[in-house]
Amino acid sequence: MEHLHLSQGSYWILKRVIKLRIKPRICLECPECGSLIEEAPLAVCNECWGPLQVKQDYEAVKDSLKKREIKNREQSLWRYLELLPIKESRFIVNLGDGWTPLTRCQRLEKELGVRELYIKNDALNPTGSFKDRPASVGVSKALEFGFNVVGCASTGNLAAATAAHAAKAGVKSFVLIPGNIEPNKVVQSAAYGAKILQVEGTYDAANRLGILASEIFNWALLNINLRPFYVEGSKTLAYEICEQLDWNTPDRVIIPMGSGALLNSFYRGLADLEKIDFIDNSKDVKITGAQPKGCSPIVDAFHTNNRISPVKEPKTICKSLAIGEPASGKQAIKVIRETGGYADAPSDEEIIEAEKILASREGIFAEPAGAITLATLIRLIDNGVVEEDEKIVLLVTGSGFKSLEAAQKTVGKPVKIPANIDALREAVENG
Amino acid sequence: MVKVKVFYTGPLKKLIGKTREEVNFNGETISELLREISKNHGETISKQLIDYSTGSLNEYVAILLNGQNVKHLQELKTRIRDGDEIIFLPVVAGGT
Numbered sequence: 001m002e003h004l005h006l007s008q009g010s011y012w013i014l015k016r017v018i019k020l021r022i023k024p025r026i027c028l029e030c031p032e033c034g035s036l037i038e039e040a041p042l043a044v045c046n047e048c049w050g051p052l053q054v055k056q057d058y059e060a061v062k063d064s065l066k067k068r069e070i071k072n073r074e075q076s077l078w079r080y081l082e083l084l085p086i087k088e089s090r091f092i093v094n095l096g097d098g099w100t101p102l103t104r105c106q107r108l109e110k111e112l113g114v115r116e117l118y119i120k121n122d123a124l125n126p127t128g129s130f131k132d133r134p135a136s137v138g139v140s141k142a143l144e145f146g147f148n149v150v151g152c153a154s155t156g157n158l159a160a161a162t163a164a165h166a167a168k169a170g171v172k173s174f175v176l177i178p179g180n181i182e183p184n185k186v187v188q189s190a191a192y193g194a195k196i197l198q199v200e201g202t203y204d205a206a207n208r209l210g211i212l213a214s215e216i217f218n219w220a221l222l223n224i225n226l227r228p229f230y231v232e233g234s235k236t237l238a239y240e241i242c243e244q245l246d247w248n249t250p251d252r253v254i255i256p257m258g259s260g261a262l263l264n265s266f267y268r269g270l271a272d273l274e275k276i277d278f279i280d281n282s283k284d285v286k287i288t289g290a291q292p293k294g295c296s297p298i299v300d301a302f303h304t305n306n307r308i309s310p311v312k313e314p315k316t317i318c319k320s321l322a323i324g325e326p327a328s329g330k331q332a333i334k335v336i337r338e339t340g341g342y343a344d345a346p347s348d349e350e351i352i353e354a355e356k357i358l359a360s361r362e363g364i365f366a367e368p369a370g371a372i373t374l375a376t377l378i379r380l381i382d383n384g385v386v387e388e389d390e391k392i393v394l395l396v397t398g399s400g401f402k403s404l405e406a407a408q409k410t411v412g413k414p415v416k417i418p419a420n421i422d423a424l425r426e427a428v429e430n431g
Numbered sequence: 432m433v434k435v436k437v438f439y440t441g442p443l444k445k446l447i448g449k450t451r452e453e454v455n456f457n458g459e460t461i462s463e464l465l466r467e468i469s470k471n472h473g474e475t476i477s478k479q480l481i482d483y484s485t486g487s488l489n490e491y492v493a494i495l496l497n498g499q500n501v502k503h504l505q506e507l508k509t510r511i512r513d514g515d516e517i518i519f520l521p522v523v524a525g526g527t
């Protein structure tokens with residue numbers, strides 16, 4: 001038998017290649033009781049039922065990853081591969097997710113009287129919401145674990161994002177949605193080829209059925225058994241915003257909350273950047289959460305200092321945020337307190353008004369769950385929580401096309417005219 | 432004596448080693464049912480399910496009684512009747 005001989009040089013190259021392609025161990029850790037286990041498609045701590053979280057070794061990343069290297073990488077969230085819980089890049093399912101614009105909003109700055117205001121426009125993701133981030137990471141991880149069926153329980157946006165990434169990966173998808181979500185979200189998910197299971201009742205009912213499904217079928221349900229991995233995708237919102245601000249942090253970020261998962265991931269993203277020495281003040285960003293008044297269990301618990309009390313029948317135009325029993329609510333409150341942030345709950349009327357302002361002043365067409373962050377900012381300026389010299393980022397997490405019925409409430413009817421110049425002139429001159 | 436159908440998921444399925452069983456017991460509340468299940472399958476179960484600092488249900492556990500979350504009823508004091516179906520679920524799974 002011939003022996004394999006490597007020169008010093010090729011040995012070094014091989015080592016580099018291995019280091020780049022195969023990441024160190026990924027573990028799951030319980031923040032409640034401290035249990036640590038090997039990675040697995042599992043979301044719940046077997047000791048205390050707490051939420052398992054991915055734990056990665058960032059010391060190795062700190063030594064190898066440099067800002068200038070990232071700068072020239074592909075324009076998607078996968079530019080941060082080392083910080084995401086995927087071990088082998090061949091499993092990545094990427095529709096061009098993430099790397100959305102961070103737009104300075106000069107008109108709104110003047111109108112509202114704030115020093116620096118930006119919108120992170122995640123409505124511009126491939127399926128029209130920020131959910132492409134966790135879905136891209138979640139479906140990739142499902143493939144890495146060897147699943148060939150994926151799914152989720154969803155208020156609509158995750159359904160579309162999961163279905164689209166499953167289509168790209170060539171695997172089957174099942175999505176569980178509640179009865180009353182916007183028709184556009186259902187059509188969109190179906191177009192990607194998902195099997196849509198519309199559950200009678202609220203999102204919480206669909207979600208519980210999903211948990212039972214994960215016990216029975218061998219499915220990768222992104223926000224159920226793959227939840228620890230899936231939520232890691234949303235950390236890239238924090239990475240991108242800091243990179244787009246030349247590796248500086250804003251003073252405040254306003255984030256919509258349904259389950260509270262996005263808000264937690266955002267904060268974990270900032271913490272990662274500090275661990276690898278890209279920023280040094282992750283705790284100075286005031287993380288501010290927004291829920292609609294008709295479903296605000298996290299905001300209420302923040303203000304009353306009580307345990308979260310689930311909302312039985314959410315009533316809000318923000319269908320994406322109608323989650324009565326928020327799985328990550330407790331941690332969200334902890335983050336908001338630790339960073340000196342705030343939580344508020346605008347009414348549906350305020351949210352619709354904000355949707356109109358966003359579109360008519362900044363050219364950004366958002367669904368109500370995205371416009372809620374502007375509605376919240378307006379409230380916080382009015383009641384003096386936000387100071388004039390703050391640098392603020394609003395997350396706009398979903399597109400207006402997702403819920404046209406909401407936008408219809410804010411606009412007038414088109415002016416109908418016959419096809420001649422006199423009629424045109426009359427219509428224009430009459431304002 | 433009441434007889435109820437119980438469905439276990441997550442950590443409870445692991446501890447008990449099955450997903451469903453029928454439980455016969457003397458009692459009339461969720462709290463008494465938990466005591467019975469612990470008696471049959473080990474004390475770890477009540478340690479996991481009850482938060483002893485507050486005396487209430489572990490906030491990461493949801494118990495459904497005939498599809499209704501007992502948090503919307505009287506939590507551990509919720510009454511159980513013969514033939515009821517009880518499901519134990521984690522709260523942290525799911526959520527968009």
Ligand SMILES: Cc1ncc(COP(=O)(O)O)c(C=O)c1O
Nearest residue numbers: 258259260261262320397398527
């Ligand atoms: C547009 C939009 N924004 C925000 C959220 C809130 O996400 P989370 O449940 O992670 O708090 C959702 C959830 O579905 C959403 O669809």
Ligand SMILES: [Zn+2]
Nearest residue numbers: 030033045048
């Ligand atoms: Zn634990």
